[in-house]
Amino acid sequence: MSAGTTGIDPRDKKGQVWTENFRQALEVIRTHRMRSWLLIVGVAIGVTTVLAMVTVMSGLGKRIQSDIVSADRPYLFISRFDPMGGGQDRRDLLRRKQLTIRDVKFLEENCASCEKLDLQIDPQGRMRVLRYEGERTNLIQVVGATHNMGHMYSISIEYGRFFTEFETDRSRRVIVLGYGPAKDLFPNRDPIGKWIKIGNHRYEVVGTMASRESVLGSISENYAVIPFTTYEKDLGYRFDDYQIGITIKPEFELEEGVDEVHALMRASRKLGPGEVNDFYITTSEGFKEMLGSILTYIGLVLVVISSIGLMVGGIGVMNIMLISVTERTREVGVRMALGARRNDIMQQFLIEAATLTGAGGMLGIFLGLLTARGVAKLISFPYSVPIIWIIIAFVFSASIGLIFGLYPANRAARMDPIKALHYE
Amino acid sequence: MLIKVRDVKKIYEVGIQKIEAVAGIDLEIDRNEYVAIMGPSGSGKSTFMNLLGCLDTPSAGDYWLNGKEVSNLSDDELARIRNREIGFVFQTFNLLPRATAAQNVELPLIYGGISADERRDRAAEVLESVGLTDRAKHRPNELSGGQRQRVAIARAMVNRPSIILADEPTGNLDSKTGIEIMSLFDTIHAAGNTIVMVTHEEHIADYAKRVIRLLDGKIEEDIRTD
Numbered sequence: 001m002s003a004g005t006t007g008i009d010p011r012d013k014k015g016q017v018w019t020e021n022f023r024q025a026l027e028v029i030r031t032h033r034m035r036s037w038l039l040i041v042g043v044a045i046g047v048t049t050v051l052a053m054v055t056v057m058s059g060l061g062k063r064i065q066s067d068i069v070s071a072d073r074p075y076l077f078i079s080r081f082d083p084m085g086g087g088q089d090r091r092d093l094l095r096r097k098q099l100t101i102r103d104v105k106f107l108e109e110n111c112a113s114c115e116k117l118d119l120q121i122d123p124q125g126r127m128r129v130l131r132y133e134g135e136r137t138n139l140i141q142v143v144g145a146t147h148n149m150g151h152m153y154s155i156s157i158e159y160g161r162f163f164t165e166f167e168t169d170r171s172r173r174v175i176v177l178g179y180g181p182a183k184d185l186f187p188n189r190d191p192i193g194k195w196i197k198i199g200n201h202r203y204e205v206v207g208t209m210a211s212r213e214s215v216l217g218s219i220s221e222n223y224a225v226i227p228f229t230t231y232e233k234d235l236g237y238r239f240d241d242y243q244i245g246i247t248i249k250p251e252f253e254l255e256e257g258v259d260e261v262h263a264l265m266r267a268s269r270k271l272g273p274g275e276v277n278d279f280y281i282t283t284s285e286g287f288k289e290m291l292g293s294i295l296t297y298i299g300l301v302l303v304v305i306s307s308i309g310l311m312v313g314g315i316g317v318m319n320i321m322l323i324s325v326t327e328r329t330r331e332v333g334v335r336m337a338l339g340a341r342r343n344d345i346m347q348q349f350l351i352e353a354a355t356l357t358g359a360g361g362m363l364g365i366f367l368g369l370l371t372a373r374g375v376a377k378l379i380s381f382p383y384s385v386p387i388i389w390i391i392i393a394f395v396f397s398a399s400i401g402l403i404f405g406l407y408p409a410n411r412a413a414r415m416d417p418i419k420a421l422h423y424e
Numbered sequence: 425m426l427i428k429v430r431d432v433k434k435i436y437e438v439g440i441q442k443i444e445a446v447a448g449i450d451l452e453i454d455r456n457e458y459v460a461i462m463g464p465s466g467s468g469k470s471t472f473m474n475l476l477g478c479l480d481t482p483s484a485g486d487y488w489l490n491g492k493e494v495s496n497l498s499d500d501e502l503a504r505i506r507n508r509e510i511g512f513v514f515q516t517f518n519l520l521p522r523a524t525a526a527q528n529v530e531l532p533l534i535y536g537g538i539s540a541d542e543r544r545d546r547a548a549e550v551l552e553s554v555g556l557t558d559r560a561k562h563r564p565n566e567l568s569g570g571q572r573q574r575v576a577i578a579r580a581m582v583n584r585p586s587i588i589l590a591d592e593p594t595g596n597l598d599s600k601t602g603i604e605i606m607s608l609f610d611t612i613h614a615a616g617n618t619i620v621m622v623t624h625e626e627h628i629a630d631y632a633k634r635v636i637r638l639l640d641g642k643i644e645e646d647i648r649t650d
Contacts, residue, residue, distance in 0.1 A: 020534045421514070
């Protein structure tokens with residue numbers, strides 16, 4: 001029975017070594033319970049942070065989108081230039097002709113797909129204080145618009161009404177207050193029919209808006225609307241920016257509307273065939289997409305920041321693995337003497353590291369989802385579990401073990417079997 | 425010829441000094457021989473043993489093991505030779521502390537790519553041959569020194585190697601247990617195995633059928649006693 005070989009090439013059945021290495025990893029975790037648990041918890045905290053962040057961000061993102069693009073119906077939005085566009089010379093863009101009520105009238109008369117149109121004057125960040133008797137608001141935005149604005153952005157009126165076409169045409173001094181200023185000026189009083197002051201002019205309150213319960217909080221509620229004609233008369237300023245909002249009739253596709261409005265706007269602004277547009281059309285859908293991509297970037301930055309915690313966990317892994325390798329020098333020597341190749345040893349320690357961080361990852365996923373759920377409940381926004389992020393979290397944490405385990409594992413694999421066997 | 429060594433040298437460089445731990449050894453060992461290698465410390469017997477065990481490669485000279493030239497193999501190839509051709513028995517047993525006796529015995533088979541079922545059968549078989557069937561599930565710290573060395577011997581034999589290399593196999597055992605282990609080696613030898621053993625104890629070397637004495641890295645004496 002002395003003779004010979006087993007007749008099986010070790011390279012044929014790598015699975016045997018892999019299974020042994022994995023079994024070994026679990027065994028090590030079991031025997032070094034304290035050390036392993038501390039490490040697993042460390043990685044878990046990192047993963048928890050990242051995952052909670054991602055989950056909250058994605059839920060928050062959906063909420064912010066629905067709050068900002070607060071229209072039940074898709075709409076078009078015409079401005080002089082792309083509000084988010086970079087690259088072009090801004091002074092050039094500012095020299096473009098303002099959008100006017102003539103453009104709106106032209107579209108109203110000719111546009112088959114347009115349902116309602118609104119001309120809006122954006123005060124470009126200039127703020128005003130509203131006063132009523134002793135009360136005053138903080139600095140808020142006063143926006144000029146047509147009677148169609150309320151319809152356009154699905155604004156819900158709490159008391160009174162929106163102003164009418166008649167009032168717009170006659171430049172009447174009427175005002176619709178956002179929830180914020182209405183609350184500030186008329187605590188426990190009926191605001192309808194009262195006259196408030198902006199500067200030296202007096203405006204009759206015809207309506208107030210309902211609270212939007214938005215995550216953006218008071219920003220989206222701290223404004224007031226007056227007819228644009230009144231605005232031009234009282235508050236006009238040469239840097240004001242005019243914008244046109246349009247809803248499309250339900251029987252038309254949004255794209256059809258965009259095409260028609262585009263053609264009509266060129267006609268209205270008397271652009272020759274070769275001339276570039278001196279206006280820019282956004283859709284609420286496009287706006288949503290853009291918001292989505294901004295939120296994605298913000299989310300990405302947050303993830304990068306919070307993954308620093310994971311890196312710390314990684315360094316912990318490296319430390320523990322270095323200790324483990326040194327402690328088991330003799331074991332490495334024995335395994336080599338019994339026929340383990342350097343790669344087998346390398347694999348053994350990599351699997352051990354990845355098992356540790358992978359376990360941390362799983363614990364972290366559990367805690368992360370729990371945290372996100374808690375946060376979601378607390379500030380009431382839709383809680384969504386991004387499956388892909390769970391997979392990413394697990395793969396990523398296991399990879400951290402592989403990456404940070406590489407150096408210790410390599411150290412073990414490079415050992416001289418003779419020295420390792422006689423290591424004390 | 426199972427082992428053929430021709431003018432093998434192992435030279436270590438320590439600083440600018442060169443130390444010839446093995447200074448030119450010629451040796452042939454046949455199948456089913458039982459050889460003891462003796463010598464004082466510093467005689468190069470450990471280094472020579474490492475060369476025979478393919479844990480190290482010679483600086484010069486040739487080494488054929490089981491008809492294969494092994495003096496110039498890569499690390500991976502050496503690992504494969506160790507796995508298939510050589511069974512190690514160490515003075516300090518070198519069992520893995522966290523593994524049971526059976527798991528320790530299975531280890532060479534794992535690196536040999538043997539399936540779990542076959543591993544279990546073969547481990548049980550060799551454990552039985554060293555009389556430890558009832559200790560298969562015990563960990564090393566639950567075994568006596570003699571039992572540990574038996575597990576180590578079972579592990580050395582499980583891959584049916586060409587040679588069993590034993591390095592001071594009784595060095596950590598009391599004399600009574602030492603005798604038990606040596607009689608186990610006798611049985612193994614009688615079954616047809618080839619044993620090469622390093623020892624510095626004459627009464628242990630007496631079990632062997634051939635004694636090779638080394639001095640200053642060279643063979644001083646090579647006596648057959650059977």
